[in-house]
Amino acid sequence: MHLIESALKPEAAVARHCVDAGDYFLGEIKQGQIFRIVDLKGNQAADVLFYNAHDPSERYSAMDTIRAQANLYLGAGTRLLSNLNRPLLEIIADTCGRHDTLGGACATESNTVRYSLEKRCMHACRDSWMLAIAEHPEFNIRKRDITHNINFFMNVPVTHEGGLTFEDGISAPGKYVELKACMDIIMLISNCPQLNNPCNGYNPTPIEVIIWG
Numbered sequence: 294m295h296l297i298e299s300a301l302k303p304e305a306a307v308a309r310h311c312v313d314a315g316d317y318f319l320g321e322i323k324q325g326q327i328f329r330i331v332d333l334k335g336n337q338a339a340d341v342l343f344y345n346a347h348d349p350s351e352r353y354s355a356m357d358t359i360r361a362q363a364n365l366y367l368g369a370g371t372r373l374l375s376n377l378n379r380p381l382l383e384i385i386a387d388t389c390g391r392h393d394t395l396g397g398a399c400a401t402e403s404n405t406v407r408y409s410l411e412k413r414c415m416h417a418c419r420d421s422w423m424l425a426i427a428e429h430p431e432f433n434i435r436k437r438d439i440t441h442n443i444n445f446f447m448n449v450p451v452t453h454e455g456g457l458t459f460e461d462g463i464s465a466p467g468k469y470v471e472l473k474a475c476m477d478i479i480m481l482i483s484n485c486p487q488l489n490n491p492c493n494g495y496n497p498t499p500i501e502v503i504i505w506g
């Protein structure tokens with residue numbers, strides 16, 4: 294685990310957005326811009342997708358990223374690669390130390406299969422992503438572009454036997470991850486509303502997105 298603090302001051306930011314649990318953030322980040330995602334209350338999961346702003350068919354690829362860094366976990370120094378094997382972003386600071394890209398996002402279907410039929414009507418990350426792209430057709434992101442994602446602050450350790458486990462988070466209030474865009478990108482965040490597993494401590498809370506320069 295490799296923790297790096299940032300020297301950037303929120304007062305110098307060009308934009309700050311608070312995103313409630315169960316809500317989404319959809320916006321463009323220009324090449325060279327730096328942004329921070331802050332876990333305001335701790336133990337929250339931010340489910341995030343990234344795209345090339347000029348061609349959303351180029352998007353974050355978990356398998357290319359994992360293969361290139363030869364590590365399952367994302368953290369400071371990770372370059373997030375696209376499905377064309379090009380760097381979209383780099384993680385330049387991280388005070389949490391654990392971010393997942395294996396566990397996927399919650400959906401009403403997975404909640405039903407994993408937990409019970411009555412969970413079918415509970416709000417899920419996939420709903421927030423679908424709402425975001427429906428409300429903002431100008432980003433030209435389609436249903437087919439909603440693929441595997443990053444769960445910032447989520448703790449999904451892999452066992453010695455290769456099993457995936459969803460564990461209590463190791464994040465805490467004010468922990469953050471900071472990224473620099475290597476090209477013009479679109480960021481789509483679902484701030485997870487999950488209540489059935491400990492990805493957000495059974496208590497979904499807000500995050501903040503802070504953008505500089």
Ligand SMILES: [Zn+2]
Nearest residue numbers: 399418485487
């Ligand atoms: Zn979720």
